[in-house]
Amino acid sequence: MSDGQKQNRDTAGVHASAVVFDMKIVFNGADRDVRDHLTIAELLDELSLDPKRVAVEVNLDLAPRDRHAETHLHEGDQLEVVTLVGGG
Amino acid sequence: MATDAQTAASSEAKSDEAFWLGKHVFRSRLIVGTGKYETYDLMRESLDVSGTECITVAVRREKLYDGDGKNILDYIDLDRYTLLPNTAGCYNAKDAIRTARLGREILLGLENPGADWVKLEVLGDSKTLLPDPMATLGATEQLVAEGFQVLCYTNDDPIMAQRLKQAGATAVMPAGSPIGSGQGVLNPNNIRICLEYLKADDPDYPVIIDAGVGTASDITVAMELGVDAVLLNTGIAHARDPLGMGKAMKAACEAGRLAYQSGRIPKRLYATASSPEDGVISSRPVW
Numbered sequence: 001m002s003d004g005q006k007q008n009r010d011t012a013g014v015h016a017s018a019v020v021f022d023m024k025i026v027f028n029g030a031d032r033d034v035r036d037h038l039t040i041a042e043l044l045d046e047l048s049l050d051p052k053r054v055a056v057e058v059n060l061d062l063a064p065r066d067r068h069a070e071t072h073l074h075e076g077d078q079l080e081v082v083t084l085v086g087g088g
Numbered sequence: 089m090a091t092d093a094q095t096a097a098s099s100e101a102k103s104d105e106a107f108w109l110g111k112h113v114f115r116s117r118l119i120v121g122t123g124k125y126e127t128y129d130l131m132r133e134s135l136d137v138s139g140t141e142c143i144t145v146a147v148r149r150e151k152l153y154d155g156d157g158k159n160i161l162d163y164i165d166l167d168r169y170t171l172l173p174n175t176a177g178c179y180n181a182k183d184a185i186r187t188a189r190l191g192r193e194i195l196l197g198l199e200n201p202g203a204d205w206v207k208l209e210v211l212g213d214s215k216t217l218l219p220d221p222m223a224t225l226g227a228t229e230q231l232v233a234e235g236f237q238v239l240c241y242t243n244d245d246p247i248m249a250q251r252l253k254q255a256g257a258t259a260v261m262p263a264g265s266p267i268g269s270g271q272g273v274l275n276p277n278n279i280r281i282c283l284e285y286l287k288a289d290d291p292d293y294p295v296i297i298d299a300g301v302g303t304a305s306d307i308t309v310a311m312e313l314g315v316d317a318v319l320l321n322t323g324i325a326h327a328r329d330p331l332g333m334g335k336a337m338k339a340a341c342e343a344g345r346l347a348y349q350s351g352r353i354p355k356r357l358y359a360t361a362s363s364p365e366d367g368v369i370s371s372r373p374v375w
Binding site for chain 1: 123131145146149152176186190191193194319320321
C-alpha cells in the first residue's frame, strides 16, 4: 500500500476541511465517525477498498454490490466489510 | 484378452476421468486449502504442484491497517481455480448462513464459478473443531433453500451423513479425524458405511474426506475406501517442505483412486504361493 493510500484510509470520510463527521457507525466491530448519509460506495472508495473484492453487510443483511451506490448509511448502522483470506 | 496397449489406455482413462462435484467438474480429486502457508508465494507454488483445481478460502473482516496490504487474491489465478468459500469459525447456523452469503457476494464480484456453492462448517467446540450436527443440518436446509450447493463438513456418523444428503447437501464431507490433527482416517469402517448408505441408489453422489490428513498415505487410504475426493490444508501447508508434500499428495490421491477402481485382493489369513506348486525339487516338511 502506498503512503497516500494509508493516509487516505486513516482519514476516511475527510475530503475537505468543511466536512463534518456527524454520524457514528460501527465498522467491523469498531466505532467510526463518518459523513452524514454517506453511501456504501463512497465509504469503500474513501477506504481504497476494491468493491469487487469485498462484501458488505448492514445490520446483519447483505448489501448487494449493485446497490452500494444508492445505499445510504444511517446513525448507528452496524457494518461488516469482509474479504477473502487463506483458509481450509 | 486385452492387449498391453488397451490395458494402458484403460488405466490412463481411469486416472484421468472427470470428477463431478455438483455442477462443477474437475480432473483432480484433491481440494486444497489456502490457509497457514508461510508466504503467499509458497501457497501459490504448493497449490500448483498439488494439481488441485479447487481451493478453499475463508471470509474475514477487512483489516484496514494490515501491514503490507497484500491480498491473497493477488496470488490466486481465478481462471485456473474454482474457489470454495467456507464458513470456518462459525459456531451457529445464523453466522454460518451470513458468512455463506458474504462469500457468495465476493465470488460474484470476482466472477469466479465458485459463487454458487459453500463449504459449510458449523462448529460445536473450539478445542475439537468438531461439527455441531443439529446446527449443521439447520444451516444446510436454509442454504439449500437459498440456492447454494452445500458441501457439508460433518463427523463420520453414517446417520448424520444420510440426514445431510436428505436435506439437499450437494456433497457430504466426513472428517477423517479432527481438523489439523494429522491423524488420517481414524474410523474407516464408519466411512465405509457412509459410502454404502450415501451411494446405495446414487453411486455418483460425492463423498469427500475433509480434515485430518497428515501425510500422503492418509489420502491413499481414504481414496481406496472409495471416497470421491479428499480436502486438506494443514498436511501440505505445515509440512517441512510444502512443495514436496504437495507433489506427494497428488501422487497419493491418484494411486488411491486407481487402486480403488482396480479392485484390491481380499485379505486372507493364510498365504497363497505366487510361484507354481508343481515341479518343485524340494519336499515339504511334515509336522
